[in-house]
Amino acid sequence: MPLPILRRLTLLLVLVLGAGTLAAPVHAQDGAITYAPTGAPYDRAISVARDSVEALMAEQRIPGLTAAVLVGGQVVWSEGFGWADVENEVPVTPLTKMRVGSVSKSMTGAALGVLLDAGEIDLDAPVQQYVPSFPEKRYTVTTRQAAGHIAGIRHYRGDEFLSAKRYDSVEAGLAIFEEDSLLFEPGATYQYSSYGWNLVSAVIEGAAEQDFLPFMREAVFRPLGLRHTVADYTDSLITHRTRFYTLEEDEALVNAPYVDNSYKWAGGGFLSTAEDLVRFGDAMINGDFLTPAARDELFTSLRTNGGEPTGYGLGFFVGTDANGYRTVGHSGGSVGGTTQLIMYPEQDVVVALIANRGGVDYRALHEHIAASFMP
DSSP states (O other), rough: OOHHHHHHHHHHHHHHHHHSSOOOOOSSTTTEEOOTTTTTHHHHHHHHHHHHHHHHHHHTTTEEEEEEEEEEEEEEEEEEEEETTTTEEOOOOTOOOOOOOOOOHHHHHHHHHHHTTTTTTOOOSBBTOTTTTTTTOOSBBBHHHHHHTOOOOOOOOGGGGGOOOOOSSSSHHHGGTTTTTOOOTTTTTOOHHHHHHHHHHHHHHHHHHOOOOHHHHIITTTTTTHHHOOOOEEEEEEOBOOOEEEEEESOOEEEEEOGGGOOOOOHHHHOHHHHHHHHHHHHHHHHSOHHHHHHHHHSSSOBBBTBBBBOOOOOOOOEOOSSEEEEEEEEEEEEEEEEEEEEEETTEEEEEEEEBTOOOOOOOHHHHHHHHHOO
């Protein structure tokens, strides 16, 4: 079948199976497929965003990227660029699933919010209340501290980021770091730790009395309609999953090394689409998925014992962009994936970018795109 016809059939499938985005004409070049509301008032913004994405991809040799923008609760742009499979020239579409890295922490933060609203978790209780097997440390560690990167739990060491070992449970993954001493007294300073979120996922299991991944599906993904967000299982066939790439020191594009992210589902183990991410962001800043009280817990910067704000809540970076607008969001770096999710609560704009190459420097592209769609 000629490739242009195949792309149009693929687009038709996207429009039938996608999450409710309005139909629009095909835009197909270099493997890219687009859909957006016909006659939308965002034509100029989409053109600017598309040009910016394509320029970044050319500059940084990004094989594939998916982007989406949501304004006022409506997805107004969702596009796939480049190749999900370079070798076989399989184009990226809005359905292409990519590794979102640490944006998984934000999704897990939403699960904390669900438990807060249900009165099933105390963020300031010792983690052992929910994870009795976690060793006692010199200082008490709470879920709030672990989720806010002020607990003193260490980050990756050596080649741990490239782990290819399969872990059968969240608790089994704690063995990587649970015997290590804390780096500092909890609250003394801010130091980013993905392993802190491994511990948070174990806390969620204890509080919910349910395994972590089923709880995420039932409490977060399904209620929010995130039909294309899944755990990155290495032993399962996952439809529309991209291949993963990296650049060598000589700038050659190669397949990323094989990794198994079962040791860190909450810290960086999910696959998703840009459209699912902007819908997730919309639910976080609007609607009744979480109460305002729970949302405030997630979006309020923690402070050190000395009173200094960390710029991080519970699974979300909080701050302002270059134009002074309040932002909430997260970046994500994976083996073969780089993500940006940014939310503007006051302007009701959400932007998501996901590439299937590790180490992409988005600079401020997500902010630039958001500005193009602002009223």
